Structure formats: structure tokens, C-alpha cells
Amino acid sequence: MEITQLIKAEMVNAVEHLYKHSIKENDVLLNATRKEFEGDYTVVVFPFTKIARKAPPAVAEELGNYLVDNVELVEGFNIIKGFLNLSISGAYWAKFLLQIAAQEDYGSLAANGEKVVIEYSSPNTNKPLHLGHIRNNLLGWSMSKMLEKAGFDVKRVQIINDRGIHICKSMLAWKKFGNGETPESSGMKGDHLVGKYYVLYNNEEKKQKEALKAAGKENEEAAILQEARQMLLKWEENDPEVRDMWNMMNGWVFSGFNETYERLGVSFDKLYYESNTYLLGKNAIEQGLKKEIFYKKDDGSVWIDLEDAKLDQKLVLRSDGTSVYMTQDIGTAQERYSDYKMDKSIYVVGDEQDYHFKVLFEILKRLGESYAEGLYHLSYGMVELPEGKMKSREGTVVDADDLMTQVVQIAKEESLERGDVSDLSEEKQQEIWRRIGMAALKYHMIRVSPRKTMIFDPKESVDIQGQSGPFIQYSCVRVNSVLKKAGEWDADMLQYTTPEEQEKNLLVMLQRYSHVVEEGVKNYDPSLIANYAYELSKSFNKFYHDINILKSPDGETKAFRLVLTKVVGRTLESALDLLGIQVPERM
């Protein structure tokens, strides 16, 4: 049993024995003891003073005595006000370390038989991925890795918004101004090329609007916008010419996206295309009408009244019988369930759609969908720049590809300055720089709680000092370096029963790992892993600095420290893997 669980269970016994009162394990608040006090774990005794009807120090004294007398691993205690600080025996720590060292996959939970589908990224096909998508992708990826670690069967999907007026705008501009330009002829990545025409379109529309305004016709629609609408109609009518162009340009975009995803290190099990799913959902509306969950207005439009759930009246089908966004999402949810029969379904989507998902989930619940209870919107805040919001009109949108190139470039420059890896082949160096740069970027983004709007300062994102991805990578590299130098050892680490503060700190931290994974999953929050990894890394760096592992006084001590080092390294790598970060060979 784990140490914290064990102490909690014994606390239940202690309270039962001393005060004839039954409590639950969860009533026991157990923390790691703060640095400035002696001890390893601290029990907060205030909650038991009422039961015992005694002052806090007296209760702590009685509980402390009971634990020392009855629990082998509790070696001693001290009391400060209402806090009972317990000291754990050195022999137990050694046993604990040996035990987790034997678990290659320490922190993983057994398969729980539950299936979860996680949707993330979900881009439009009219422009390349930007900073906001990076946050989305990293959160989605990390969440999916955490779920796997926690024993879920995970399927990663994205829905690609490949149809609609925005695509037609890019297509139209390309047709008008492109002169047959292709990714090959221009040397541009496909998504960027299509994005270029989206910008051209917008410029043209703006120009036409201004001309109309100057002519006193500001209420008139720009001619190019009318053309785009016509193109959408043709698309819907399966016009061969429009469809061919659409297929071709989408193909460019997809291959561009794939390249970006690969660099980011994310992948998907299945892609849904809006062009296939946009007509879904109408059956559900029929069903809902029959069940009187929806109602029809005189003009033929269909609505749902959600006012009793503190939401509004929402349209689910237009008066002309066509779908709206909500209709589609109802349909895709059903399709997804028929594809996967999942227990949980997570949508990683920005917080501007909070309301939409509340409504969607409420509707699915009312439709009586069996999976409705397992739906979750992993909502995250917008990414802003130090100067404020990104605005495509002002050209301040940070492009995903550019950003990745930039962080790797900076990692390279820093590395060259240090010269630590200059003896390696060019190829190996490139890989090291890539890992370091990407670690800086990823860590910088994931460390912030998803819900919060975050300020992204490009200068800080390539920071490799202090709380950063490279900081943690560096610890791992040190671990590997020490282990390599140590070679084989056969001394009995269990003989080492007088761990130093720095060592106990690490053991307490290691003990927490599986709980952190659980909490991360429960709260849908990868930032918990990021912060944990940093703390563990920091504790290790201090240990490494203060204690020379290879020059330990005797074989047993050295064995203990090497095992500790190994387990810390393994745990750090595991945590980094949950964040999508790889450890470089050297740095």
C-alpha cells in the first residue's frame, strides 16, 4: 500500500481506538511537511479536536503516540500547534524506493475498460494553423496521453471544417488572381498558399466595400462576396468545376496541416470532414419533434426551449429546412457514438464556445442519448500577445510553422554558444536542437491552466532557463550521464537507512506522481503535470548539486542514490512524455 494511504488508514484506526469515533480516510488531511519543520508528512489535527474534545496539541500528542506505537514506518513525531509532523523510517524509504524501481511503468494505472474519444485541433481549411491551434493541439495531445496513462482506451479525432463560405473565399481569390499557382510552382506550403489567397480575398472585398461607400452605396454587398456565395451554392449543387478546385485546394491544405502536426508531434486516429457530416442531425431533429423536445414555429423553423436550464430558446433547424451549426454537432455526436461506443467524449475547444457546448450537451441529454453524461468540453482561454489580441487584419497572428522554426533556431544558437554538443554529427545536433526548442515552446504553453487566458510572449517562450522545458530536460540528461558513468552495481541499497533531506524530498515527490496523473485526468488539466515535473526536476537538481552520487561513502549508499536517480529520471521522462516532450541525448 502506498505510504499516504497507509497513514490515512492508520489515522482512521487511531481515531477509532482513542476516541471511539469512526471517520473516513478522506477526512484525514495529509500533506508533505513544509521545509522549515522536521518530519516527512504532516497530519492536520484540527478536525479531530471536536471529536476528542481536547486542545489541538493534546490530540496531536495522543495521535502521534498511537502512530509511533502501532505503525512500523512511523519513527517519530513532533507537534507544532495543530500540526502533527511524522518522521518516516529510513528503512521504509529504502523499501519504497526499491518497490517503485521495480515498476517500469510507475505512475500508470491498470486498464479500466473505459473508452474515451477526444477531439482537438479542428481547423478551418482556409488558412494555416496559428498560435491558438498550438495551445489546442498541445492540450488535446497531453490530455490524451494522460488518459492513456490513467488506463483509458483513447481515440483521437478531429473534425475538419472543409466547407463553407470561408473556403469559397480562398478558392475564388485563387481563381481570380492565382494564375494557376500551386505549392510546387510557388514553393509554398499548401496551407500557407491557400491562406495567402484568403488574405487576397479579404483585401479585395475591403477595397470594393470602400468603393461602394464612396459611391454612397454602403448598404450594398461587395460583388466579390456575392460571387463567393454563388460559389458556395455551386459547391452544394456538386458543380464539377467547383468541386475539382475544392478537392485540389483542400489537398494542398491537408498536406500542409499534416506537416505541421508531425512537427508538433500530434496525431489522430480518425478524421471527420464537415463536408461529410454537415447534413447529419436532421433525423435527430425529427425524433426530437416527435418527442416534443423541439417545437416548430409557423415559418417552419425548429426550436428548443432551454430557459428552464438557464439557457435560451435555440434554433436547431432553419425555416428553409437547412442545418445550423448545432444541428451538425448533434449529428456528429451521434455518428461518433455509433463509431466508437465511447464512455466519455472530450471536446477540446476554445472558451468562446462555452455557451454552445452547454446547449449542445443539454440537447443531447434531453434527446435521451445514452452517452450524454460522458460529454465534456475541455474549454481553454484565448492566447494573447503582450501587445494584446492577435488580429489577422493587423497581421499580428503568430503562425504555427514560423513559431516552431523560430524556437528551434534559438535553441540552436544557444547550444552553439555553449558548444556542449559540437562533437556530435550534424544530424544528431539537429535532433537535439529540435527537441530543446520544441520543449521550450510546449512547456511554456502547457504550464498555464487551460481555463485561463494566457499571454504569450515569444521571447519568453524560447526561454530555456528557470521554469521551462529545457530545465527539466537538463535534469534528465544529467541522470542519464550519471547512470552511464556509474556502470553496474550490486550493493544492497536496503542497507542505506539514513536518507538525507534532499533524498527524502525526492521520495516524497515520487510518491505523488500517480496521484498527480489522477488529478490531471480528473480535472482535465495537463498543467498539473507540467508543474509537477518542474518541481521534481528542481528537487533533483538540488540533490545533484549537494550530494555527489558517484562519490558516495560506501556501496550501499551509492546504490541507493543511483536507484533514486534512475527512478527520478524515469519519472521525469514519463511526465515529459505526457506533455509531448522528448528528452535529448545530450545538451
Add this chain to the structure above:
RNA sequence: GGUCUCGUAGCUCAGCUGGAUAGAGCAGCUGACUUCUAAUCAGCAGGUCACAGGUUCGAGUCCUGUCGGGAUCACCA
């Protein structure tokens, strides 16, 4: 206007179901490389946890209100 959400050090962020003197990093200042990699470590300085009430033995954390930022409330997606 209704609803949701955020407000913690100069800046960027932590703070687990309420628990000890609110913590990190960056920026600033000061020390530590002949040592298992200094992309590191140690120290100094930096706070009315937006504000006001309330619940509690105890509130940054829970409740109410106020102020400030953001989002959203389309027969757009």
C-alpha cells in the same frame, strides 16, 4: 442588459477536496565551476491575494455584493 469566466510580486504563472509565516520563474542585486554537464545551485529584495461583507477554530480557496478585464447571448461557423 442576461449568463459564464478571470483578477495573487514590476512581468509570466503555481497554490490539491478550506489548514502552518501565500510560492516559483523572469527581470534587478550578490555569491558558487580544477568536481557526476553552471541550460545548474545558494542568497537578497519584491504582496492590502481587486474591494466590502459573510460562513468557520481557521479563507487566496466557500457564499453574497461591488469594481475591473474577457467571452457569449444570430435562421454565422
